Amino acid sequence: MKVRVALTVNGESREALVPVHKTLLEVLREELGLTGTKHGCELGECGTCTVLLDGEPVLSCLALPVETEGCRITTVEGMAEGGRLHPLQQAFAELGAAQCGYCTPGILLTATALLADRPSPTRQEVKNALAGNLCRCTGYTKILDAVELAALRMGRQEVRT
Amino acid sequence: MTKSDFAVIGQPLPKVDAWAKVVGETKYADDLFLPRMVYGKLLRSSHAHARIRSIDTAHARAVPGVYAVITGADLPRVKFGILPVSQDEEVLCTEKVRMVGDAIAAVAAVDEETAEQACRLIEVDYEPLPALMSIFDALAHPEVRIHEYGDGPNVHKSVALQFGDVDAALTGADLVREDVFFFEGSNHLPMEQHAAVAHWGSDGKLTLWSSTQTPHYVHRLLAKVLDTPAAHIRVIATPVGGGFGGKTEPFAHEIVACQLSKLTGRPVKIALTREEVFYTHRGRHPVLMWIKTGFTKQGDITGCHLRTWLDGGAYGSYGVASTFYTGVINPVTYKIPVYKFEAARIFTNKPPCGPKRGHGTPQPRFALECQLDKAAEQLGLDPAEMRRRIVAEPFTKTANHLTITTIGLGECIDKVVEASGWREKRARFGGTPSVRPEPPSPKKPGIGIACSAYLTGAGTAIYWNDMPHSGVIARADRSGGVAVLCGATDIGQGSDSVLAYLTAEVLGIEPKDVHVHPADTSLTPVDLGSYSSRVTLMCGMAAIQAAERLRAVIFQAVAQRLGVSPTSLVARERKVGVPDDWDRAVPFEKAVELGEAIHGVLAFRGSYAPPKRAGRYKGGGVGPSPCYSYSACVVELTVDEETGQVDLGNVWIAHDVGRALNPLLVEGQVEGSVYMGIGEALMEEQVFRKNLHKQPSMLEYKSPTTLETPEIHTILVETDDPEGPFGAKEAGQGPLLPVIPAIANAIYHALDIRIDEVPITPDKILKALELKRLGKPARVGPVKLPLFTFKEPIVVESAFGQPADAVVSRPFAS
Numbered sequence: 001m002k003v004r005v006a007l008t009v010n011g012e013s014r015e016a017l018v019p020v021h022k023t024l025l026e027v028l029r030e031e032l033g034l035t036g037t038k039h040g041c042e043l044g045e046c047g048t049c050t051v052l053l054d055g056e057p058v059l060s061c062l063a064l065p066v067e068t069e070g071c072r073i074t075t076v077e078g079m080a081e082g083g084r085l086h087p088l089q090q091a092f093a094e095l096g097a098a099q100c101g102y103c104t105p106g107i108l109l110t111a112t113a114l115l116a117d118r119p120s121p122t123r124q125e126v127k128n129a130l131a132g133n134l135c136r137c138t139g140y141t142k143i144l145d146a147v148e149l150a151a152l153r154m155g156r157q158e159v160r161t
Numbered sequence: 162m163t164k165s166d167f168a169v170i171g172q173p174l175p176k177v178d179a180w181a182k183v184v185g186e187t188k189y190a191d192d193l194f195l196p197r198m199v200y201g202k203l204l205r206s207s208h209a210h211a212r213i214r215s216i217d218t219a220h221a222r223a224v225p226g227v228y229a230v231i232t233g234a235d236l237p238r239v240k241f242g243i244l245p246v247s248q249d250e251e252v253l254c255t256e257k258v259r260m261v262g263d264a265i266a267a268v269a270a271v272d273e274e275t276a277e278q279a280c281r282l283i284e285v286d287y288e289p290l291p292a293l294m295s296i297f298d299a300l301a302h303p304e305v306r307i308h309e310y311g312d313g314p315n316v317h318k319s320v321a322l323q324f325g326d327v328d329a330a331l332t333g334a335d336l337v338r339e340d341v342f343f344f345e346g347s348n349h350l351p352m353e354q355h356a357a358v359a360h361w362g363s364d365g366k367l368t369l370w371s372s373t374q375t376p377h378y379v380h381r382l383l384a385k386v387l388d389t390p391a392a393h394i395r396v397i398a399t400p401v402g403g404g405f406g407g408k409t410e411p412f413a414h415e416i417v418a419c420q421l422s423k424l425t426g427r428p429v430k431i432a433l434t435r436e437e438v439f440y441t442h443r444g445r446h447p448v449l450m451w452i453k454t455g456f457t458k459q460g461d462i463t464g465c466h467l468r469t470w471l472d473g474g475a476y477g478s479y480g481v482a483s484t485f486y487t488g489v490i491n492p493v494t495y496k497i498p499v500y501k502f503e504a505a506r507i508f509t510n511k512p513p514c515g516p517k518r519g520h521g522t523p524q525p526r527f528a529l530e531c532q533l534d535k536a537a538e539q540l541g542l543d544p545a546e547m548r549r550r551i552v553a554e555p556f557t558k559t560a561n562h563l564t565i566t567t568i569g570l571g572e573c574i575d576k577v578v579e580a581s582g583w584r585e586k587r588a589r590f591g592g593t594p595s596v597r598p599e600p601p602s603p604k605k606p607g608i609g610i611a612c613s614a615y616l617t618g619a620g621t622a623i624y625w626n627d628m629p630h631s632g633v634i635a636r637a638d639r640s641g642g643v644a645v646l647c648g649a650t651d652i653g654q655g656s657d658s659v660l661a662y663l664t665a666e667v668l669g670i671e672p673k674d675v676h677v678h679p680a681d682t683s684l685t686p687v688d689l690g691s692y693s694s695r696v697t698l699m700c701g702m703a704a705i706q707a708a709e710r711l712r713a714v715i716f717q718a719v720a721q722r723l724g725v726s727p728t729s730l731v732a733r734e735r736k737v738g739v740p741d742d743w744d745r746a747v748p749f750e751k752a753v754e755l756g757e758a759i760h761g762v763l764a765f766r767g768s769y770a771p772p773k774r775a776g777r778y779k780g781g782g783v784g785p786s787p788c789y790s791y792s793a794c795v796v797e798l799t800v801d802e803e804t805g806q807v808d809l810g811n812v813w814i815a816h817d818v819g820r821a822l823n824p825l826l827v828e829g830q831v832e833g834s835v836y837m838g839i840g841e842a843l844m845e846e847q848v849f850r851k852n853l854h855k856q857p858s859m860l861e862y863k864s865p866t867t868l869e870t871p872e873i874h875t876i877l878v879e880t881d882d883p884e885g886p887f888g889a890k891e892a893g894q895g896p897l898l899p900v901i902p903a904i905a906n907a908i909y910h911a912l913d914i915r916i917d918e919v920p921i922t923p924d925k926i927l928k929a930l931e932l933k934r935l936g937k938p939a940r941v942g943p944v945k946l947p948l949f950t951f952k953e954p955i956v957v958e959s960a961f962g963q964p965a966d967a968v969v970s971r972p973f974a975s
Contacts, residue, residue: 035192037184040352041435045860076185093179096825100653101182101354102402128865136403137653139836140867
């Protein structure tokens with residue numbers, strides 16, 4: 001059975017006609033062409049497919065699109081604004097926090113939610129927040145460094161404005 | 162050259178592909194969606210060992226939305242395998258399955274669900290055969306043959322090599338230790354599951370996009386198994402979402418996608434599930450080891466004898482190479498005057514093992530480094546000082562005829578000892594309760610050390626040939642941009658970036674001016690693949706050669722224009738000119754125009770093949786490398802006496818990388834290696850129960866998260882190796898090796914218990930503590946060895962201590 005879903009993704013209204021059991025992950029990737037969201041297990045175990053739902057990290061492989069109607073969905077494609085990278089994206093690129101890059105979108109979005117909640121997290125708080133996102137390349141070191149750098153820069157930005 | 166002479170080299174620059182990766186633009190194989198594309202699924206065996214009596218696909222074919230159903234009967238009857246000596250795999254099994262997960266049939270359908278549904282309707286009639294699930298089972302049942310080839314019943318490969326009189330060396334030693342170790346297998350667990358998209362065009366030409374580390378080998382193999390001219394096949398390696406050795410050989414799903422595309426006339430995608438990735442495997446071999454080493458009172462090694470038994474799984478894979486690698490690299494770190502090595506790889510009915518980061522070397526490294534720790538204690542020596550004393554000499558040969566060039570291991574040891582506060586902590590932690598006040602916490606601190614070496618690229622290709630191992634074409638255009646074409650595959654290690662940095666450095670332009678076009682067999686010169694830590698060195702040398710040839714022509718043209726000698730010119734800051742007359746320097750794009758006007762199209766080739774230094778004995782081809790990297794690692798941890806829980810506090814690792822072309826990338830490789838070593842030391846295991854993988858999911862297969870990963874303190878040591886591009890050696894694999902024994906040695910330091918097998922899980926620690934309480938030897942580890950008679954060894958004179966050859970054949974060198 002197919003259903004029509006109306007989603008708000010990265011600030012845009014999108015519609016799709018999809019089988020009711022298709023996951024948000026599948027719909028984002030296969031129907032809406034947003035392949036920046038990746039999959040590592042499709043069982044809710046690795047954090048790779050994380051997107052934001054009204055600012056909260058959600059595993060898109062476990063979410064059904066019908067449940068997300070009326071919510072603001074943010075994927076990695078929606079992080080940069082007006083051609084300017086999000087400070088997290090900038091810091092991840094500068095510090096080598098993305099090696100193969102496959103887990104990167106999920107981690108960036110999880111970190112976005114963390115910094116919205118706690119603008120100056122301790123390293124342990126960053127570790128706690130990212131504990132559900134596996135990365136097999138980096139040993140997490142550069143990822144933690146990049147989140148800290150982004151937090152610092154975002155804090156400074158706020159002071160300036 | 163000194164660091165200050167470089168413009169790009171040594172700078173902590175972002176990777177050239179970093180920007181695409183942080184915005185989600187990078188297209189991995191499963192991100193490709195082609196018009197009219199259909200989806201393939203494989204039916205996999207549910208039996209570990211069985212004869213196939215019949216396969217009935219009629220019901221599957223009848224499912225609406227199914228475009229094609231194939232079995233092995235629909236493919237050329239050709240077996241394949243990555244190594245020419247182990248052609249033992251069928252794309253789709255026809256007569257027999259040898260493991261749960263063997264592919265038997267495949268479906269192409271309108272979507273994955275329909276393909277899965279059709280697969281479930283394929284009826285296979287099996288005649289079960291006894292499943293041999295361990296080395297012991299396989300050797301105990303020679304009447305059950307998994308394969309009909311090899312070095313004996315269920316013995317894939319048996320090796321015996323002797324360099325010098327080891328028995329005499331052991332007899333003359335002050336201390337002889339005999340120890341037994343076991344290293345459990347583990348999966349690479351890349352975040353990206355393998356995926357492939359095939360399109361067999363109406364022109365009869367095939368294109369395969371695949372998440373592979375070795376497009377060239379896939380290309381060669383497709384021609385063979387599909388009985389199609391290689392000239393009509395194009396393989397494009399998409400950016401790989403983590404490899405670690407798991408995507409280094411051709412797989413059934415890649416070949417099946419091609420065949421299904423041929424039959425349907427449509428592009429076909431096959432993406433593996435996580436469970437399929439676990440069963441596809443080719444990961445770390447479980448290895449049982451016996452090691453006997455002689456020592457003098459001062460801690461010098463008099464000789465070493467190592468035996469290894471590898472649980473190979475159901476197919477050959479890289480197993481012959483893996484078998485050699487469990488023995489040949491150990492002698493590269495320390496002075497080992499005589500050496501004997503015997504090994505056997507045994508077939509079992511499990512997914513085949515192959516190359517995982519460190520390929521065959523972490524296991525014997527674990528054995529040797531734990532044994533050194535035990536010997537140091539018996540001899541009353543500090544384990545760091547003992548290692549420092551026995552570090553091998555630069556520009557000498559090992560007992561097994563490997564050539565060591567630069568070796569920064571001594572400096573690595575000094576650096577981690579210093580940074581970690583080794584001496585003070587070694588005295589304060591551990592020891593017996595009588596010499597230290599018992600702290601109230603059940604968490605006991607310990608600190609341990611270990612070292613390692615790894616090759617910077619295998620010295621020989623997997624098939625014998627006289628061609629380059631790496632090739633690069635550098636093409637300058639009138640825009641001032643330079644295109645670099647190279648078969649290298651970026652698996653996250655940064656090979657695209659390294660190619661850009663080296664080209665930019667030589668030509669005096671910015672990395673952004675360089676456009677790297679990698680891993681496309683129709684466009685790029687062959688590179689053998691991203692394995693054996695070979696890419697930075699081999700592609701790097703080829704890139705430098707190509708860029709220098711391009712630069713020479715540009716210099717000639719600019720020299721003519723300026724009326725100066727070409728030798729007076731330099732290229733820097735996007736200009737070419739005479740340093741003392743820089744105002745007249747010609748912008749790079751203008752210099753290209755001048756060059757093109759004289760020489761025509763500016764496209765230049767670079768080729769690299771390793772120096773020919775293999776020992777002249779059978780088996781001497783595995784182990785030689787242009788140069789070796791070195792690492793030393795200190796781990797500080799606590800072990801909870803009540804729960805057996807190990808908490809890692811800090812890891813200090815110093816790595817001799819020759820030269821850090823980009824320190825940020827090198828640190829990233831070292832940190833990633835340390836992380837992966839931690840997983841193998843403490844939790845990861847690819848194990849089987851009732852013929853099935855015990856935990857084929859990312860939740861149950863434990864791997865370290867941010868919470869289990871300690872602070873990693875990376876120290877880079879530079880030795881400027883004459884073999885490497887601007888002196889660089891490898892960094893992607895070697896630093897994994899010392900982490901595992903360093904953890905085991907730290908646990909011993911904390912609690913006086915020896916866990917002689919990995920992973921070191923809490924249950925093993927509690928078991929050892931219980932033995933200690935009962936007054937028994939506080940050791941947990943293997944207690945029996947297989948009954949196996951190795952063949953008579955090939956006896957070769959030890960080359961230990963001989964100087965490196967002054968003259969070496971270097972094909973394609975400028």
